[in-house]
Each structure stands twice: as structure tokens, then as C-alpha cells.
């Protein structure tokens with residue numbers, strides 16, 4: 377489990393996060409939603425250690441990540457898989473080399489063992505046999521799947537995903553969401569997803585936190601979101617006429 381306690385983050389005068397506390401549990405798809413600029417990515421970056429919070433603490437299974445030095449964090453970093461917004465694949469490496477990258481960095485496995493693991497991960501994301509392709513030869517959805525294969529290569533306990541649906545058509549988006557949800561269930565990862573996508577919210581949102589003005593404005597599940605009387609959340613989720621009409625039928 378990950379617990380964040382009273383997280384603040386300021387960039388100069390810009391106080392982006394203003395005291396956020398939340399728990400992210402294993403086997404759950406934990407979604408962070410909110411308007412543009414509400415601090416979703418900043419919160420995710422604080423949790424994985426890419427930003428240091430100005431105030432507050434982050435615990436991984438009860439261990440205080442915030443007070444750890446670089447070396448102390450390494451065992452936790454090894455348990456983290458991350459899919460970045462643009463997939464962040466290395467363009468000069470093949471699909472297989474991209475997936476083996478964390479294994480090269482963090483393990484002393486033989487090349488054959490790493491290849492075995494890369495093949496397993498590729499098969500898991502339905503890209504069997506695509507080993508030798510370069511990122512430039514892949515569609516956006518395939519890139520995301522390679523990014524997911526790389527993120528799970530180290531059998532992570534914690535899976536962080538920033539905007540998995542950006543740039544994807546609705547059908548591919550849903551396939552990526554389903555893959556994330558399946559992996560979360562199968563490996564009981566603590567999964568944290570930053571998203572704008574309402575299909576994702578409704579489809580896989582086991583636990584959702586809604587950020588507004590740098591604070592946690594609402595928290596609940598996809599089943600509860602439809603019946604919320606929180607005005608800001610309602611305005612955010614049911615912004616379009618289509619979603620308002622859908623809500624009335626729920």
C-alpha cells in the first residue's frame with residue numbers, strides 16, 4: 377500500500393498541491409483525476425520521487441520514502457513500474473531492448489533470462505514476435521503496450537501510469553485500460569493512473585481521487601461518482617451534454 381500524508385508542492389510562488397492525503401491499495405486501479413493544471417502529474421511525480429514534496433510524507437508499505445536518501449530508495453524503485461505519458465521509449469533501441477532496459481539496469485540476469493522475460497512481457501501485452509521492431513515502426517497503441525511491457529518487466533508491486541489514453545482512439549484506449557486493469561488484478565499491483573478520460577473513470581475506477589485547486593476535493597469509486605452531489609466534480613465528469621444525458625439514465 378502507498379500512503380501520502382499532507383503533501384504540499386510549490387514551484388516558487390505557485391502552490392500546486394495544498395495538503396493531499398490518500399491511500400492507494402494493492403489490487404486496485406487508483407485514478408487521479410482533475411482539471412488541467414490541478415496538479416495530477418505533480419502528485420504522481422512526488423509519489424515516485426521525481427519531485428520532492430515541499431511538505432508532507434509518502435509511505436511505501438509503511439516505510440517513509442520521503443526521508444530516504446538516493447541509495448535507500450533503490451529497493452523501492454526496483455518495485456516501481458512506470459508508463460509515461462508519451463510512452464518514453466528509447467528510439468534507438470528495438471522493442472526487445474527497450475523491455476530489457478530495466479533488467480539490464482537492476483538485475484544480474486543472463487542475456488537468455490532477460491530475453492525470456494522480455495518475451496513473456498511481450499506476449500502478455502499481445503505483441504508476441506515484435507521484438508526487433510523500432511519504436512518508429514509502431515502505432516501509438518503499440519507504443520503504449522511496449523511501455524506497459526517494459527513497466528512490468530521487473531514484476532513491479534507498484535504501477536504508475538500517466539495519461540495512458542492520450543493520443544489513442546476510443547477503442548484502443550479501452551483496450552489499454554483493460555490491459556492495465558487485468559495486470560492490476562493478476563499481479564495485485566498498487567496501480568495509480570493519472571487520467572482525463574471519462575471512459576477510464578467509469579470503466580476501471582475502483583478508487584478515484586478528484587483534485588481541485590491543489591486539494592483532494594472528492595474521493596470514491598466509479599459507482600459512487602454518478603451519484604455525487606459535489607458540484608465541481610459533477611461539472612468536471614459530466615461536462616458534456618452527452619454525459620449529462622447518460623447520467624440521467626444511471
Ligand SMILES: Nc1ncnc2c1ncn2[C@@H]1O[C@H](COP(=O)(O)OP(=O)(O)OP(=O)(O)O)[C@@H](O)[C@H]1O
Nearest residue numbers: 387390392410411412413414415416417418419572
Ligand atoms: N517542473 C515544474 N516547474 C514549475 N512549475 C511546474 C512544474 N511542473 C508543474 N508545474 C506547474 O504545476 C501546475 C500543475 O501542473 P500538473 O502538470 O501537475 O497538472 P495536471 O493536473 O497534471 O495538468 P494536465 O491535465 O494539463 O496534464 C501547473 O501550473 C504547472 O505549470
